[in-house]
Amino acid sequence: DAKTTQPTSMDCAEGRAANLPCNHSTISGNEYVxxxxxxxSQGPQYIIHGLKNNETNEMASLxxxxxxxxSTLILPHATLRDTAVYYCIVMIGGxxxxxxxxxxxxxxxxxx
Amino acid sequence: DTGVxxxxxxxxxxxxxxxxxxxxxxxxHNRLYWYRQTLGQGPEFLTxxxxxxxxEKSRLLSDRFSAERPKGSFSTLEIQRTEQGDSAMYLCxxxxxxxxxxxxxxxxxxxxxxx
Numbered sequence: 616d617a618k619t620t621q622p623t624s625m626d627c628a629e630g631r632a633a634n635l636p637c638n639h640s641t642i643s644g645n646e647y648v649x650x651x652x653x654x655x656s657q658g659p660q661y662i663i664h665g666l667k668n669n670e671t672n673e674m675a676s677l678x679x680x681x682x683x684x685x686s687t688l689i690l691p692h693a694t695l696r697d698t699a700v701y702y703c704i705v706m707i708g709g710x711x712x713x714x715x716x717x718x719x720x721x722x723x724x725x726x727x
Numbered sequence: 728d729t730g731v732x733x734x735x736x737x738x739x740x741x742x743x744x745x746x747x748x749x750x751x752x753x754x755x756h757n758r759l760y761w762y763r764q765t766l767g768q769g770p771e772f773l774t775x776x777x778x779x780x781x782x783e784k785s786r787l788l789s790d791r792f793s794a795e796r797p798k799g800s801f802s803t804l805e806i807q808r809t810e811q812g813d814s815a816m817y818l819c820x821x822x823x824x825x826x827x828x829x830x831x832x833x834x835x836x837x838x839x840x841x842x
Contacts, residue, residue, distance in 0.1 A: 649830065658731070658818050658833030659770065702769060714760060714783070715820075715831060717769030 619703045624722040627697075633690040635721055637703030640684040646707050648679060649715065650688045652699040659702065659717075662688065693725045731834035733819050739840045740809055747805045748837045752821030759802050760831065761794055762818040763787065770818055776802060777824070809841045 620638040627633040639648065649664040663670055663677045665686075670677045676689040690697055702720040707713045732751040740746050752759050757778050762770035773792070774784045778799035788794075791809075796802040806813055816838050820831040 651830075656835075658820070658835050659831075660833065661830030664830065700769075714772055714775060715770075716772065717762075719767070719769050 619705060619718055621701075621703050621718065621721045623719070624724070626724050626726055627690075627693045629695060629725050629727050630692055633693040633697065633723055633725070635688040635690075635701050635703075635723060636685065637688070638685045639703070639705045642683050642705050643707075646705045648677065648683075648686050649704045649706060650675070650677065651702045651704065651715070651717075652697075653702070653720070654696075654699040662701075693723075695725050695727065697723065698725045699723060731819055731821050731832050733817075733834035733837050735837055736835065737838050737840075739842060742811060742841055743808055745805065745807045746809060746839065747803050748817055748819075748839075750802045750804070750819030750821075750834060752801070752819070753832055754800075756821035756823055756832070757799065758822045758824060759796055760820040760822075761802070761804050762820065764816040764818060764836070765814075773804075806839075809839075811841045814839055814841045 647664050647666050650662040651659040653659045662674050663672055665677045665679055679686045700720040700722050702717050704715050734749045738746055760775040761773040763773055764770040772785050773788050774794050776796040779796050791807045794804045816836040818833055818836045820833040822831045
């Protein structure tokens, strides 16, 4: 699976949009981009995933560049409860032997 | 369904003792994963099951570790002769078969402290 690069930490003001970048320059054509987050002392939580089109759900939006070498997770109106470590993961879809491989992620701190 | 359940939430044990953790996945999920997470690191893959079959084990899973998933339902992770380096959060996750439209659902983990 391709590796990802994320900033170690970011800050965001409450109520503002949080934009979390991820570089995955070696991504292959059949790899999806997944985002998970982990709030302190809890297990990771699935946020969103995509292949090449932008995606939106009730939690966030995922913007993937046309060359698919980077993506941005957008939390449109960050709240204090969005403070967490955010993991960007690329993984081949389907198949029997693929599993999520986590890096260190980005610690997002939402400030009041 | 209340999601993935892990028990116990916390376990303190003396070095050299055996410990067992349990994971109850979402009932219709046929895949079950175990991860280990130490402070400041992302979760590290240990092993996974498709139904009752254990399909992959990480090299992190030494011979002191064993995992089972009898009848493809709940799973147990046992650590024998615990060492201080085993202190970590042990996370369980489940998913439907590896279709990309399905994310993993994680439990809240079991925090193991070996003293």
